[in-house]
Amino acid sequence: MPADSKIIEVAGLVRKFGDRAVLNDISFNVDRGETLVIMGGSGCGKSTLLRHMIGAMKPTSGLVRLFGEEITTLKEREIERIRLRFGMLFQSGALLASLTVGENVALPLLQHTKRSIDEIEDIVKQKLGMVGLTGFENLKPDEISGGMKKRVGLARALALDPELLFSDEPTSGLDPIMTAVIDELTLKLARGRGMTAVVVSHDMTSAFRIATRMIMLGHGGIVAQGTPDEIRASSNPEVQQFIHGEADGPIPLNLSQEEHEHHQHVKPRPFARARGRFHRKTA
Amino acid sequence: MSNAELLAFVSARTLAFCALNLQVRNYLQLNVSLLYWILVAPFTGQFFKIAPIFRQMVFIGVRAAPMVALTAFSVGVTLAMQAAHSLESLGAEMYIPDLVMITLLREMGPVLIAVIVIGRSGSAVAAELGTMKVSEEIEALEVMAINPIQFLVVPRFLSMMVMLPALTIFGNYIGILGGWAVCVSALDFNTAGYVLRALESAETWDLYSGMIKSVVFAWIIITIACNAGLSVEGGAEGVGQATTTAVVQALLAMLVMNAVLTGIFFFAA
Ligand SMILES: Nc1ncnc2c1ncn2[C@@H]1O[C@H](COP(=O)(O)OP(=O)(O)OP(=O)(O)O)[C@@H](O)[C@H]1O
Ligand SMILES: [Mg+2]
Numbered sequence: 001m002p003a004d005s006k007i008i009e010v011a012g013l014v015r016k017f018g019d020r021a022v023l024n025d026i027s028f029n030v031d032r033g034e035t036l037v038i039m040g041g042s043g044c045g046k047s048t049l050l051r052h053m054i055g056a057m058k059p060t061s062g063l064v065r066l067f068g069e070e071i072t073t074l075k076e077r078e079i080e081r082i083r084l085r086f087g088m089l090f091q092s093g094a095l096l097a098s099l100t101v102g103e104n105v106a107l108p109l110l111q112h113t114k115r116s117i118d119e120i121e122d123i124v125k126q127k128l129g130m131v132g133l134t135g136f137e138n139l140k141p142d143e144i145s146g147g148m149k150k151r152v153g154l155a156r157a158l159a160l161d162p163e164l165l166f167s168d169e170p171t172s173g174l175d176p177i178m179t180a181v182i183d184e185l186t187l188k189l190a191r192g193r194g195m196t197a198v199v200v201s202h203d204m205t206s207a208f209r210i211a212t213r214m215i216m217l218g219h220g221g222i223v224a225q226g227t228p229d230e231i232r233a234s235s236n237p238e239v240q241q242f243i244h245g246e247a248d249g250p251i252p253l254n255l256s257q258e259e260h261e262h263h264q265h266v267k268p269r270p271f272a273r274a275r276g277r278f279h280r281k282t283a
Numbered sequence: 284m285s286n287a288e289l290l291a292f293v294s295a296r297t298l299a300f301c302a303l304n305l306q307v308r309n310y311l312q313l314n315v316s317l318l319y320w321i322l323v324a325p326f327t328g329q330f331f332k333i334a335p336i337f338r339q340m341v342f343i344g345v346r347a348a349p350m351v352a353l354t355a356f357s358v359g360v361t362l363a364m365q366a367a368h369s370l371e372s373l374g375a376e377m378y379i380p381d382l383v384m385i386t387l388l389r390e391m392g393p394v395l396i397a398v399i400v401i402g403r404s405g406s407a408v409a410a411e412l413g414t415m416k417v418s419e420e421i422e423a424l425e426v427m428a429i430n431p432i433q434f435l436v437v438p439r440f441l442s443m444m445v446m447l448p449a450l451t452i453f454g455n456y457i458g459i460l461g462g463w464a465v466c467v468s469a470l471d472f473n474t475a476g477y478v479l480r481a482l483e484s485a486e487t488w489d490l491y492s493g494m495i496k497s498v499v500f501a502w503i504i505i506t507i508a509c510n511a512g513l514s515v516e517g518g519a520e521g522v523g524q525a526t527t528t529a530v531v532q533a534l535l536a537m538l539v540m541n542a543v544l545t546g547i548f549f550f551a552a
Contacts, residue, residue: 056422056425056426080430081428083426083428088423090419090422090423094418094419094422095420096415096423097414097418097420107427107429108427108428108429111428111429111434112428156427
């Protein structure tokens with residue numbers, strides 16, 4: 001079925017915060033089995049884009065279809081049905097602090113399957129093993145490192161063996177070896193089991209290793225998209241600067257002052273007054 | 284659900300021009316979906332889990348017991364001493380147990396124990412849910428297709444509805460014990476006399492009215508605390524504000540409601 005091969009459809013997506021359009025008319029599709037890597041500078045709207053794709057934020061205009069259903073207009077009830085089919089790794093991990101690592105991974109299984117406790121324990125062990133965290137079941141999230149939290153978040157996202165995985169910077173904060181392990185895992189699931197993946201990544205080595213297609217975001221839109229080879233060969237200087245990580249180039253280092261004034265939803269902070277309070281003039 | 288939605292819609296419309304429109308609407312919506320998850324959802328096959336309710340009962344109820352006991356005992360002692368002072372001058376010492384008993388069952392028991400539970404559990408619930416909100420945990424639950432109301436609010440609500448009345452009964456006993464301690468040690472009462480007098484004076488309605496109050500207070504406290512926690516925005520500062528808001532609003536609402544209920548129970552009839 002050709003219609004079924006299109007798992008995600010984003011069309012004309014616009015999202016404004018105040019007057020500033022963080023996402024401005026974004027359109028792309030993701031086919032079954034693809035691994036799409038989304039790149040772009042910090043703060044350019046990658047996490048915001050993911051939030052719209054999972055239905056956690058509503059767009060100002062435009063539509064998002066997951067598995068052929070438009071989630072921007074669905075009722076909460078119906079979105080839940082779709083959410084069972086995908087997993088999401090948050091940029092912060094978003095583990096439940098009151099539960100142990102094992103309970104976090106077990107949570108979707110306990111809530112959505114009728115498996116026995118023994119079976120669930122086995123699955124939890126297996127999923128934690130996949131991300132290299134065997135034996136950490138009984139620790140609380142605040143007893144493990146940031147990179148470990150990310151990996152637990154990934155194990156939790158994979159608990160229900162989703163057909164679609166969203167992950168927000170799965171390898172940031174990991175050492176090169178662990179990065180390779182997570183990349184291998186993504187590759188294994190994508191190529192072996194046909195899982196579709198949408199991965200936000202800053203890490204170019206990792207991005208080129210796992211991607212079948214790449215999108216680079218910038219200025220609220222899509223700067224470039226294509227296969228890894230096409231991106232590598234791109235003549236766009238912004239893309240070249242980004243993938244080679246150079247400081248000099250067309251991408252501005254900071255928002256200029258003028259651009260900053262357009263951020264009208266950001267209230268100017270009373271620096272002067274605050275300084276007056278802390279450094280009271282004695283003279 | 285359509286009736287519930289209609290109710291939420293109607294109540295929201297009537298309050299559209301209220302200054303606290305958004306807050307009130309959130310609060311009503313929370314109540315409506317809470318009722319849905321407790322009363323309707325179990326019949327569609329979505330039972331709430333029992334284990335988290337017991338865990339919350341330990342936090343809200345069992346751990347508060349020592350504080351409740353100390354407060355209730357000192358209130359009982361105070362009431363008996365004040366009663367002795369006033370009633371002795373009238374030569375009516377024999378009515379001291381009546382006064383301790385009735386004041387405790389009708390007013391002091393439910394109100395003071397609600398105050399303790401607001402300070403202990405109301406603030407804790409608001410802070411806990413608020414922290415979960417700012418650290419994306421609530422969003423993560425939603426993305427895992429787990430409803431935060433069902434998963435987080437229902438167990439807290441049910442355990443509060445059980446534990447506050449239970450603590451109130453417990454506190455009433457301890458308070459009466461405090462009155463007994465004063466009467467037996469400092470006044471001319473023996474234990475049997477105190478117990479008989481106390482039992483004779485109080486009617487079952489005195490106990491029931493206090494119980495009804497504490498059930499209403501439990502509802503007010505836990506829904507206000509959960510609502511404050513779930514509507515946190517803006518980091519640790521927001522969590523702090525929500526905690527304060529929860530305590531202040533719950534205290535005010537509880538005290539006003541107490542006056543209203545006393546009026547209905549003992550004045551209007
Ligand atoms: N809730 C919000 N309210 C207002 N502005 C927001 C909100 N969420 C995000 N933004 C703005 O949207 C922009 C994009 O944020 P986003 O988190 O999507 O960036 P990102 O590309 O994921 O960055 P990073 O790589 O650092 O994670 C930022 O400039 C931010 O200020
Ligand atoms: Mg991000």
